[in-house]
Amino acid sequence: MLLEVKNLKTEFKMRKGIVKAVDDVSFSIDQGKVLAVVGESGSGKSVTSLSIMGLLQDPGKVTGGEVLFKGEDLLQKNKKEMQAIRGHHISMIFQEPMTSLNPVYKIKDQLTESIMLHMKLSKKEALERAVEMLELVGIPSARERADEYPHQMSGGMRQRVMIAMALACNPELLIADEPTTALDVTIQAQILELLGEMRKKFNMAVLLITHDLGVVSETADRVVVMYCGKVMENAEVKEIFANPLHPYTNGLLKSIPSLEDDSEEPLYMIRGMVPNPLKMPSGCPFSDRCEKCMERCRQEMPDLVDIGGHEVRCFMYSGEKEEA
Incomplete structure (x- = not known):
């Protein structure tokens, strides 16, 4: 295993309270593989990458967890040690090249x-x-x-x-944060093709951060779906598209326009808004927007359960285990 993120927690201490931007996030990437992290703006994708790289600015602070790169915890490295790792062993493509x-x-x-x-x-x-x-x-x-x-x-x-x-x-690991943002479709395709070629040439792992599920379907081996700083679903890319379990993942997939869809129905839209990070609901953060919300969802936070290698955070599957 090249990179293992275990129970990562990152907080921003604000005047009005504490924002849990990354809340108990875990995933791993093998050498030469592509892991895509998807979700709406504000779901904690970019903060997760900055936490891994040790590039958080005040008032952001990693408050828990481990980031194991080839078995060594990056969170225990000092500034000089991280400078030796960044750019050499782990590199990052930032979201906007003009400002980077x-x-x-x-x-x-x-x-x-x-x-x-x-x-x-x-x-x-x-x-x-x-x-x-x-x-x-x-x-x-x-x-x-x-x-x-x-x-x-x-x-x-x-x-x-x-x-x-x-x-x-x-580098052995490339973190690409929205690498095709603000580019036209033709250039997007060229950049994605280029990243694929470079990954094969250098046999490097890629952590791809994006909100574009079309990009994910073409490039990723595994997908992590994040919402409000938490992992909602984690599975192989084919499994996510063929059998999405979480209502949020379902909503994201249903929101993709299809050339084959000739119905006159309006494009599906997930109702409501992402909650205020300073006023998070007591239960599941997606409960107010979920079409399958139960009373329990508003009271308790569901655990991330593993169903045959497909992880999901939802009470609809809380009774099922890996053996199922």
Whole structure:
């Protein structure tokens, strides 16, 4: 097992109370596999990735759990040890490349910095490696483009630069946080294809954070569905699409428009809104929006139960166990 997240808890201490952004989250990723984490905005996906990377800003703080990378707990590492791991063993593609790339530095300077730090190469060797990576991710005239600033590139090109930067030191785990956000459909397909090629080339694991279930169906091996900081469902990608158990997962799948659907019915929409994180309901966080809500759901938090390798947090399945 390459990465194991066990009972991770991350909180933000606010003036009006404590926000449990990540609440008892567990999952694992094998070498070379793709795990997708899906859910609406505010479900805790990005905070989970930042907690793993040790990049939380105040007032965010990891308050419990373990993040085991090759058996070592990253939460016990000091700042210097994490700097040696980030960019080398674990890399991250951030959600918006224009804000992630420094606008006052040329592309080559931003690429060569981490290469020189982690691979101990000279500046000339690092530049050659940077150009090689830009060519690898499909940027034409890579040597000339390396001499440009981020604002001189299109959104798709900047995203390719971010991928080149993330892969420059041959990481074992890549965290991709909404890697196709704000890109048009054609560029999205190119970026996803590129990530797939790079994963196979380097045999790296990928933690893909997205709200796009179409992307998930094409790229992931396993899916974790999050809602209000909790894991609601965790299963193989084929199982999630063929046999979704949680009402929230069902709602997400029913919300996807289909080219084969010729009915005149309006597109399905999950009713209600995500609850205020400072005023969470006492029971299941999805209870107010759930079409199958029982009285028990409003009073108690269901456990995450394992039904033959398919985990689900719902009282409809609380009587079933792995042997079922």
